[in-house]
Amino acid sequence: MRELIRQLPGSKIREVANAGLDRSDVLAFWFGEGDEVTPGFVRDAAVASLKQGETFYSHNLGLHELREALAGYVGALHRPLGPERIAVTSSGVNALMIAMQVLVGAGDEVVAVVPVWPNLTAQPVILGAQVTRVPLRPQSGAWRLDLDELLAAVTPRTRVLLVNAPNNPTGWTLSRDEQAAILAHCRRTGTWIVADEVYERLYFGGGARAGGPPAAPSFLDVADADDRLLVAHSFSKSFLMTGWRLGWLVLPPALLDAVGKLIEFNTSCAPVFVQRAGLVAVEGAAATLPSLVGHLRTCRDTLLPALQALPGLEVAVPEGGMYAFFRVVGETDSLAFAKRLVAEAGLGLAPGAAFGPEAEGWLRWCFASRDPGRLTQGVERLRQGLRL
Amino acid sequence: MRELIRQLPGSKIREVANAGLDRSDVLAFWFGEGDEVTPGFVRDAAVASLKQGETFYSHNLGLHELREALAGYVGALHRPLGPERIAVTSSGVNALMIAMQVLVGAGDEVVAVVPVWPNLTAQPVILGAQVTRVPLRPQSGAWRLDLDELLAAVTPRTRVLLVNAPNNPTGWTLSRDEQAAILAHCRRTGTWIVADEVYERLYFGGGARAGGPPAAPSFLDVADADDRLLVAHSFSKSFLMTGWRLGWLVLPPALLDAVGKLIEFNTSCAPVFVQRAGLVAVEGAAATLPSLVGHLRTCRDTLLPALQALPGLEVAVPEGGMYAFFRVVGETDSLAFAKRLVAEAGLGLAPGAAFGPEAEGWLRWCFASRDPGRLTQGVERLRQGLRL
Structure with missing residues (x-):
């Protein structure tokens, strides 16, 4: 095997997801994929x-x-x-x-x-x-x-x-x-x-x-x-x-x-x-995209204020995409933190470290969810995980 | 663009096929693909x-x-x-x-x-x-x-x-x-x-x-x-x-x-x-492969003897695969020859040069054909193309 291929980092998102594989009770927002079937x-x-x-x-x-x-x-x-x-x-x-x-x-x-x-x-x-x-x-x-x-x-x-x-x-x-x-x-x-x-x-x-x-x-x-x-x-x-x-x-x-x-x-x-x-x-596209984006905006507007309302969180407001990106004061190891959230709160998020050292300490939350209620439920789990 | 990408040869099979694109009357055996729909x-x-x-x-x-x-x-x-x-x-x-x-x-x-x-x-x-x-x-x-x-x-x-x-x-x-x-x-x-x-x-x-x-x-x-x-x-x-x-x-x-x-x-x-x-x-696989291979053998046993019967051809008998590979005495430019067969005989074959200079002068014929009669018809066109 080429040494540079060996050294390519494996997906840290998969590492977190694998830690939750046996559990059907995890609310998962880790992958860059919504939960809506193709029309x-x-x-x-x-x-x-x-x-x-x-x-x-x-x-x-x-x-x-x-x-x-x-x-x-x-x-x-x-x-x-x-x-x-x-x-x-x-x-x-x-x-x-x-x-x-x-x-x-x-x-x-x-x-x-x-x-x-x-x-x-x-x-x-x-x-x-x-x-x-x-x-x-x-x-x-x-x-x-x-x-x-x-x-x-x-x-x-x-x-x-x-x-x-x-x-x-x-x-x-x-x-x-x-x-x-x-x-x-x-x-x-x-x-x-x-x-x-x-x-x-x-x-x-x-x-x-x-x-x-x-x-x-x-x-x-x-x-x-x-x-x-x-x-x-x-x-x-x-x-x-x-x-x-x-x-x-x-x-x-x-x-x-x-x-x-x-x-x-x-x-x-x-x-x-x-x-x-x-x-x-x-x-x-002209018929389907407005409602898709409208729904995504609802998801964003459900998740973002709820995250912003939690004390100790820094939340970046996305201009586009389908992710909320945030960090919790005092949490500097995003991989360990994400694994802990799976284990202790049943919440599946992607660790910032998966996207490079520049994002260490941050977490990514995919908010493309058919049911925005899942997002609210997820925030509740985060609150519990943070013992707030 | 990288120079080595520019220099990668384009497909000579496509070059021949493009020459016959406007013609619905070409019997095409150029691609490495049969004419049978997936079961x-x-x-x-x-x-x-x-x-x-x-x-x-x-x-x-x-x-x-x-x-x-x-x-x-x-x-x-x-x-x-x-x-x-x-x-x-x-x-x-x-x-x-x-x-x-x-x-x-x-x-x-x-x-x-x-x-x-x-x-x-x-x-x-x-x-x-x-x-x-x-x-x-x-x-x-x-x-x-x-x-x-x-x-x-x-x-x-x-x-x-x-x-x-x-x-x-x-x-x-x-x-x-x-x-x-x-x-x-x-x-x-x-x-x-x-x-x-x-x-x-x-x-x-x-x-x-x-x-x-x-x-x-x-x-x-x-x-x-x-x-x-x-x-x-x-x-x-x-x-x-x-x-x-x-x-x-x-x-x-x-x-x-x-x-x-x-x-x-x-x-x-x-x-x-x-x-x-x-x-x-x-x-x-166990149910489908025997008849698929049996049919392919029929195709091979239809095409090969017919090609071998033409004067001036050297035909390699394939031990596996779905191609007959042959050359015609005196034809040294396989690309030009394949284009001529399309134009003059309505027969579509792949030029050996597409597979490297070692195969120059040769032609590849894909014999995976639902109807072996197409192969016989193709040989007849080759005979006409060669003016035999």
Whole structure:
């Protein structure tokens, strides 16, 4: 085994979850996944495709009709674009892996904004690259980026800048002005931006462009087609399709052929019946997303005030995503604390340490819950666990 | 873009297929895929899972019941083994990519037996490794391995030996004695064997072990659990599930955790409903495989004699797999020849050059056809194309 693979940290979220595996009474909010089944009309599309016998290979880049639909969907949120800028992938994390493979090799330098879900920084390591971490910092109820610090870290030696915004786990998002400044800087240094924007629709502000549907600011609002920019997307969060493993990349047309080759060498294609489900999900987005985001806002507005009302907690208010991120005064070992909460209070949360040392002491709470009452019940368990 | 990604050759099979895209009258045998839809009982299992709402993440290593079933299936063919040696992956090619990631980094040396389907040799290149090619050679009606040449190429500097047997495209397979000699040698040099054995059940000889079900000889028949051996498998070929993107790795227990981590960073897991389909496919293997292989044998025995009857053809008789591999005297540019056959005869074959320079001049014909009459019709078109 390669030494660097041995040293890649295992998931600390799984470590906590494993500690609660035998217990059916744990209220679990540890994984980045809601408890809502994929809508019936989406599942029906996959069922119809299977019944029709669509069990063969598809094009590496995805079904043309799905690429067309995704181009229309992304274009309506941001700037118009065509299917020559879309590649369908076998999940969002797979989109990011392909982006890394096309850009990054041994010895290359990657700058990442952290804390961040661990997969993003593990991928360049697998490819032999060096990752420099630029920390967000908690500051009066939210996590903040020091833009000057980030720009100073990105030099002509930097091959890729990795940004996940809205951010998992902190809920921080990039502003339009920050995106413009980062893009201008990366144009000067020749650095690729790989933007993980899978939470863009789970956003509690307005539209990415005036009059457009609600979405977080995106690099696609400010970049040209030929900019060094790859944006990774997933069906998991906005379409309640975690288990389907379907995602896509928005890319410059010049990268399309190379990305198609890499898809061939990684999974070859996404299943056709999964793509058919994705197609109806995208076509139904305008009908389904408002209620999904509205419900998520209810969940956030149930959980956040309840957490804020507990003494001794620092709570970051998320601008997007589906996570509350908070810490308890005096608790500095988030892994031990999370395990204790499982054992003593039957409450399952993700330890901040899973997202990097910058988040040590914090806990992540996924509030995507069909029944907001589960969140209230969870806060009660936290209160008991803290002996408040 | 990385220069080495730019230089990775695109698929020459796709290049030929694209040349025939506008024509509905082409008899296509170019892809490594039959024309039989996945059996109904397998599709039904996925449909039932979708209807039950199994749309969430699953364990990185796969459903426990699937790993148990695969351990039983592999163990019955070769030596007994447990689920701690099985990892479920998002396709066979993905199993191979994960095997490469766990073993190979920049500057490492990989030895590959060639010609071979191009994905196998592209993967180490993506990871920055050097690939040394050891050629099979055509010899009186079959392709042969020079074992001494291979063993001389594998030295203590060789990190991985890549072997695909039964081989795509040549139909060559390894014998038990060759496997034992290779394993003994690799034990001495400390080299990992990555064996792509996805065609093991599409085999026209006897059982891998006496009294066992028909299967090609496998490294799993001669290796111990802790040997440096990874075997990649796929549901695509033996279970008519190409489009499902489901595969598995057989590995030493010591690699299980690392492979689980890498699955997380590549696709995270295979969809549960796809795994449910895989489970019933494996459970039904004893009932379905004999007729599938019997039909494939009929196809082979229809195509091979018809090709051998044409003057000026050299035809390699495949011991396993689902391909006829042949060349026509005087035709040295397989890509141009394959394109000409599409244009002039309406016959779609894969050019040997797609599998490496060692196979230049040859053509691959996938004979997995529901209707063997299509094969006869194809030979007639070849005869016309050759003006015989």
